[in-house]
Amino acid sequence: MFHSRIHQKPWLILAMLWCCGQVCAASTGEAPGVLATSDEQFFVVFETDPNPIPQNAPFSIVVSVYEDRERTRSAKDIELTVDGRMPQHRHGMNTTPVIKALDNGKFEVQGMLFHMVGLWQLHFDITRDGETVRAQTTILLE
Numbered sequence: 001m002f003h004s005r006i007h008q009k010p011w012l013i014l015a016m017l018w019c020c021g022q023v024c025a026a027s028t029g030e031a032p033g034v035l036a037t038s039d040e041q042f043f044v045v046f047e048t049d050p051n052p053i054p055q056n057a058p059f060s061i062v063v064s065v066y067e068d069r070e071r072t073r074s075a076k077d078i079e080l081t082v083d084g085r086m087p088q089h090r091h092g093m094n095t096t097p098v099i100k101a102l103d104n105g106k107f108e109v110q111g112m113l114f115h116m117v118g119l120w121q122l123h124f125d126i127t128r129d130g131e132t133v134r135a136q137t138t139i140l141l142e
């Protein structure tokens with residue numbers, strides 16, 4: 001995971017607990033790292049490069065979108081947008097990621113940049129037939 005080191009500041013520990021709670025709640029019964037959209041229509045696996053995500057340096061993500069929890073059926077005819085936000089600071093990224101569709105429900109996302117330490121939300125918005133649903137995770141950047 002991205003938040004392995006224990007921090008000295010109490011509010012950060014609280015934030016980490018909250019963060020872990022979110023991740024666990026989102027991934028109950030699933031293989032680690034599988035994110036479901038809120039309606040469980042799509043299941044998302046992602047890998048960042050570098051991993052873990054660096055502070056204030058560009059990173060890229062390879063995202064795979066599936067139609068089933070077991071990840072046997074790649075999602076077809078979808079569009080993906082990716083965004084990063086800091087909910088506690090009410091701001092997003094200063095860069096606009098460039099997303100390239102690969103084969104079999106895979107996408108390459110370049111130009112991501114988390115410019116501050118703290119809690120980030122990573123959003124994967126998947127659109128098919130004009131309807132958009134979101135899978136998301138929380139990342140603590142130290």
Ligand SMILES: [Cu+2]
Pocket residue numbers: 086089091116118
């Ligand atoms: Cu911020």
